[in-house]
Amino acid sequence: MIGYHSVPVIFDAWSKGLTTLDPREALEAMIQSATQDAEGLRFYKWPAPISLEEARARDAEPNLRRVASVERRHVQSMGTMVNGYERTLAGNTMRYHSPVPAARSALISRTESEPQPIEWETAAVPERTESKVSFLWLAGMDANGDGRRFELYVNGERWFRFDGPEVRDRSFTARGPGGATLTFRATHIDQHNDLFGFMALSVPASAVQEGEPLQLSLQGEAAGTRDWYMTFEHPIESHVTIDNVHAHVEEEGQIRQLVSLDIEHYGAPTEATVLIARGRPVETRLVFGSNHLLLPVLPVDRTTSTAVAVDRADGPTLEAELRLRPVRPYRYIPADWEPESVSKTLEYAYDDWCIARMAEALGDAYDAELFYERATYYQSLFDRWAGFMRGRLADGEWKEPFSPTAASHRQDEYTEGNAWQYSWYVPHDVRGLIELMGDREAFVAKLDELFEMSSDMEGTAPPDISGMIGQYAHGNEPSHHIAYLYAYAGVPWKTQERVRQIIETLYDIRPDGLPGNEDCGQMSAWYILSAMGFYPVNPAEGIYVIGTPHYERVAIDIGDGREFSIEAPGVSAENKYIQSATLNGRPLDRCYITHEEIVAGGTLAFTMGAAPNRDWATAESAAPPSMTPA
Incomplete structure (x- = not known):
């Protein structure tokens, strides 16, 4: 099986004349890759029955x-347990993984040069307590940092100082005033050993004081580092949640569907019986914290x-209800079942378009129709009210x-990016994306906003998101085609502005002259192509969208004595x-050229000026082609 993201590369190479592969074997491998169970693709099909294991x-x-x-002894030593997180008062938040599936949002403090405190409030102290009261919350700590110091304040007074742990130090206790302790x-x-x-x-x-909460505040030292501490915005309360699962299992010769149970039990480890409608009773042992179970139930057709x-031997019964749904294929990857769901859905739609094109070229009408349909799945994630591709x-x-x-x-729905950067990733159907956003005018306004807004981001953005112009992130590949999208909306002169802006502000001849992760040479490839005057928004289409040339003359040696030159006298x-523009001496009033026109050899000539020509290549017919017809 080939990797799914190699699909566009294979189709692109074959469509441009590569003869060293068998196209039908390649198509079969591409389809096999597109119908695998990995990386969220299983949600696109009816699941085959598997074992419960x-x-x-x-x-x-x-x-x-x-x-x-x-353990039980730890629970007994706490005395009366009180929920240590009730509500957020102040501080930065981010989404991250935790031992409790429902706990995904956290307050975060770092040991930066100007560290920002995080503040939250506990639940109120109950009326009757034991001699000791323990406020309990879910926390995460950087175990790979420099052991920087953090301070915890209680009702405005500093009670505790503690250092970030090493990975081998899986618990610690700090001592505070009046016999108070803080235990992690x-x-x-x-996977990072945190x-x-x-x-x-x-x-x-x-x-x-009975009936009163505590106000807690935590802050890292001003060390100029990125060591971190998290308090998860999740109350410590025993309860059970139940959810659907996209799977069929075979049990004693019968097909069952699955439900998932997340039982949060905050007490000493205990035995429990799980009773579920449409399923058998299950005996289990609950540990302190999160307990995750998969249970087979009779399938439903509506x-x-x-x-x-959940009948606990030590504690009251926990109950929950669920709207059990039939197991069916989806037209998107569900965000609650698969990480990076938006990025995967959008990228898979492009991969599917490539398969459809190859199937069509080989006369395989069935697979062409199937994958052209899957190539429209990107539409399922566009929220017209919000105006973005977002998790569903x-x-x-x-x-x-x-x-x-x-x-x-x-940790969220996007791979090394956000909604601003990924909502444009429909390279095979930009016209369809324009229609989703309303019309050409609305599309252009959204592009303008992308480039002109603040570059500030929320959460722990990875370092790949760099080279910022507004929320446009040239330092990472998902943004590289965006400046060329203006050409699809009838304003190619705005593409010319943005491409020149990117080249002049983000590239240099110094050692640090590339604006981001070079990976397989993509930062340099974007520059070379854009400096020549065009860029392949959809590489597998064999179309190059015209931007603006950077040099007065560039020549490409095609081979066999042929040359393709790009000429722009007076460009600056x-x-x-x-x-x-002219192509081989004939007027060119479209904002793209084809691969065939380049390899045939010839000259693409531009007349340049200091003011935009708002009439050149602006008609609907001048825009590059898309899957959605004009």
């Missing part, structure tokens, strides 16, 4: 593994209400909260606008 293996949290548990106990470690678990602030009952009860849940609702400037590395930083 295989379903559980697929369902495992990829980023975290358990390394310890909170790690239960999980992630620690996640529970923080307990324990105080004598005489030190707190949405049906079902209920679950399995039940069809939009994922909340949503901010188009939020970006967290591999001021004379960046195309006034007119």
Whole structure:
């Protein structure tokens, strides 16, 4: 099987004349890759029955593994447990993984040069307590930093100082005034060897007031580093949640669908019986914190209400209800079931278009129709009200909260980007994207806003998001085609402006003259192509969208004695606008050229000027082709 993202490369090479591959074998490999079960693609098809053990293996949290548990003796030593997070008062937040599936939003403090505090409030102290009261919350800590110091304030007074732990230090206790203690106990470690678990602030009952919460504030030292601490915005309360699963399992010769249960149990480890409608009772042992179960139930052919009860030997029964949905294919990757769901859905739509084109060229009408349909799946993630591609849940609702400037590395719906950067990734159907956004005028206004707004982002944006002009991030590949999209909307002169702006502000001849991650040479490739005067928005289409040339003459040696030259007499930083163009001496009033025109040899000549020609190549017919017809 080939990698799914190699599909456009294979089709592009074959369509441009590569003869060393068998096209039908290549198409078969491409289709096999597109119908695999990995990376969210399983949601596009009816799931084949698997064993319950295989379903559980697929369902495992990829980023975290358990390394310890909170034992009965730990629970008993806390006295009266109180929810240590009730509401946020102030501070920066981000989305991140945690040992509790429902806990994905966290307050974060870093040991930066000007560290920002995080502040939150606990639940109120109950009326009757034991001699000790412990406020408990879910926390994460950087275990790969420099061991920088953090300080915790209680009701405005500094009570504790503690250092960031090393990975081998999975628990610690700091001592405060009047016998107060602050204990961190790690239960999980992630793929970066950072620690996640529970923080307990324990105080004598005489030190707190019944009916009143505590106000907590935490701040890292001013060290100019990125060491971090997180308090997750998630109350510590025992409850159960139930959700649908996109899977069929075979049990005793019968097909069942699955539901997932997340049981949060905040007490000593205990035995429990899980009772679920349409399923069998299950005996299990609950550990402190999150307990995740997959349970088979009788399948449904329409949405049906079902209920679950968790009868704990030590504690009240926990109950929840679910609208059990039939297992069916989706036209998008659900954000609650797969990370980076928006990026994957959009990129897969382009891959599917490439398969459709190759199938069509080989006379395979069935697969061409199937994959042309899948190439439209990007439409399922466009929120017309918000104006962005955004995460959608399995039940069809939009994922909340949503901010188009939020970006967290591999933790949300976007891969190394945000909604502003990814909402333009429909290279095979830009005209269809224009229609989603309203019309050409609305599309251009949105592009202008992208380039002109603040570059500030929320969350822990990865370093790949660099080379910023507004929210345009030239330092990472998903943005590289965006400046050329103006040409699809009848304003190619705006493409000319933006391309020149990017070249002049983000490239230099110094050692640090590239604006981001060079990867396989993409930063340089963008410059070379754009400096010649064009760029392949959809590489597999064999179309190059015209931008603005940077040099007076560039010649491409085609081979066999042929040459293709690009000429722009008088071009400069001021004379960046195309006034007119000719191809081999004939007027060219479209804003693209084809691969065939380049390899045939000849001359693309531009007349340049200091003011935009708002009439050149602006007609609908002058725009590059898209899957959606004009």
